[in-house]
Structures are given as C-alpha cells and as structure tokens.
Amino acid sequence: MLPDSHRVAILVYDGVKLLDVAGPADAFAEANKLGADYRIALVSATGEDVTSSIGIRITVEGGVAAEPHPDTLLVPGADLYPRTPVTPDLVDATRDLAARSDRVASVCSGAFVLAAAGLLDGKRATTHWKITGELAARCPKARVEPDAIYVRDGTTYTSAGVTAGIDLALALIEEDHGPDVSREVARSLVVYLQRAGGQSQFSAPLQGPPPRSPALRGVVARVTADPAGDHSLAALATHLHISPRHLTRLFREELGTTPARFVESVRFDIAKSLLDQGYTATQAASLSGFPGYESLRRVFARELSISPAAYQRRFATARRAQNGAAAAGHG
Structure with missing residues (x-):
C-alpha cells in the first residue's frame, strides 16, 4: 500500500542557487521510484517565475496560496545572503507558508531567510561554514552549530552549503519512510547516506x-x-x-x-x-x-x-x- 502523498513546497526567488533546489528535489523524486509519494511544488513570493543564480529560468506553480497546507516547506539559499537583507515579500511568504507547514527546512544561506522570518529564534541551526558567524550575529537568539552538516530542532531543519541539501533530504526521507528507502536513494544518487564528521x-x-x-x-x-x-x-x-x-x-x-x-x-x-x-x-x-x-x-x-x-x-x-x-x- 502506497503512503499518503507528501507535499513539498520549495520557495524560490530571483538569485536562488539552482543546486539548492534541484538536489533535494531529485532526492525526493528518487524516493518516489521506491514507493514514496512526494509532490513537489515550486512557488514564489509574487507568484511570478524567477531566475536562478546561473541564469536558468525557474517556472513556478504560483504564489504561496498555491500550496495551502505543505507537509514540508523548503527554503533554498542564494549568494545574495548574507550580503543583502532578505526582502520583505520573501519574509512574509516564508512566515505564511511556515505557519501552514508541518516542518520547515533550509539549505545553505536559506537559513538567513528563516532567521529573518523569526523561525530560528530559540533553536539550534547551521548554514555554510563560511557564514555561520554572520548567522550567529544576525540571529543571536539561535544557537548556531558551525560544524554540522544539518541540524534538526523540533520541526525545523537547517543544513550546510549546497550539496548538504541532499544530506538533509535523505534525513527527511529516512524520517518519513525509514532507513532502507533513504539508503537506496543515496545509492542511486551515488552519495553517502550519512557523511562522517562535520563541515570542518x-x-x-x-x-x-x-x-x-x-x-x-x-x-x-x-x-x-x-x-x-x-x-x-x-x-x-x-x-x-x-x-x-x-x-x-x-x-x-x-x-x-x-x-x-x-x-x-x-x-x-x-x-x-x-x-x-x-x-x-x-x-x-x-x-x-x-x-x-x-x-x-x-x-x-x-x-x-x-x-x-x-x-x-x-x-x-x-x-x-x-x-x-x-x-x-x-x-
């Protein structure tokens, strides 16, 4: 018997790092080949298509209203952060979707978006090793763990740079469907199921x-x-x-x-x-x-x-x- 569908809303925006989007999405798609039922929806704050960090256009299904109740909200990162402030419309969209999601996750500098929305206050978190100090300064209410590949605190997940988004997706898949499925996904993608050590x-x-x-x-x-x-x-x-x-x-x-x-x-x-x-x-x-x-x-x-x-x-x-x-x- 196949499991109930699991809605994954990926919140994209101009300048988003394409691998932060595609890496986790591909991991979920591989899990679907093994019996999972992840439904991935790309949404933006404005409902308009966006342009990734390498110039590739990303087509979205609409604005935040396109996903009334995501099981998982995923916020990818961008080279924009922490160099520039997170835009108010992206902050509002993140808060809106997070309030309706069962769990919230970020990849790399997407943690700065969660922080700007107040979603890391009082929580353990991580991001790319180059900018963990900046995250700690921007979000003093969070406990930043600079060497972690990914961190779970309750229903909030943050991960380190770029390919760590795949590590995070594997952890979410294991949580949903057990270690056998996540192991097979890792083998299919030719990545480690759980990398030894940390970002150091x-x-x-x-x-x-x-x-x-x-x-x-x-x-x-x-x-x-x-x-x-x-x-x-x-x-x-x-x-x-x-x-x-x-x-x-x-x-x-x-x-x-x-x-x-x-x-x-x-x-x-x-x-x-x-x-x-x-x-x-x-x-x-x-x-x-x-x-x-x-x-x-x-x-x-x-x-x-x-x-x-x-x-x-x-x-x-x-x-x-x-x-x-x-x-x-x-x-």
Missing part, C-alpha cells in the same frame, strides 16, 4: 584557490593524503628537490603561512573529523599525525579554547539530541 573536513585546507606553484601543490597533496607522514620542513624540501628556504618563501607568499603551521592545520581538521566519528582523543592524535595527545590538546586549546574531550562531548550531545528527536518523530 571541507573548510580547510581546501578553502581558497590551489597554489600556483607546482611544488606547493605537490606539498598540499602529499600532506592531505598522508597527514601522519614525515612532513618536517627538511623532509618536504628534500622530496621536492628545493631548499628549505625556498619552500618557506613559497608558503609565505602563496598561502600566508609556514610549512609547519600548514601541516598542523591539516592534522587539526582531520583530528576533529576523527573525534566526530567517535575515535578517542589518543586515537585521533595518532591517526592525524600529532606526536601525542598533549600536542593535540595544545592545538585545540589555542584554536577552540576547549580540550579534544570537551569538543567531542559537544558533538556527541548535539548528535544524540538530533537522533533522539528523529526517533521521537518515528514514534
């Missing part, structure tokens, strides 16, 4: 353009591929057949850091990801290339003002709350 694994050292120098690109690839290897200045210079002084100058000119600090930053991010996955602090230190726990603890104290154990407890508490809320939704 993508934020650095991958941020910014790749180094111009082939030698420096080689160092970056070598360190990220084997963080626990010997990456002393002498070892890296010998591998590249250049002098330590020349390598140091390349790092300073192109990356604004030293070779040692770069290696440490890679190891730090990998250690955080390992802690997120449940490894002990000692294991995380060893696998990420730190000489020992004490070295890892000093870096955590400097960068986050907390110990590795405290960081892991915070992540575990957030994950338990998220999983507990999901379990309650199944009950």
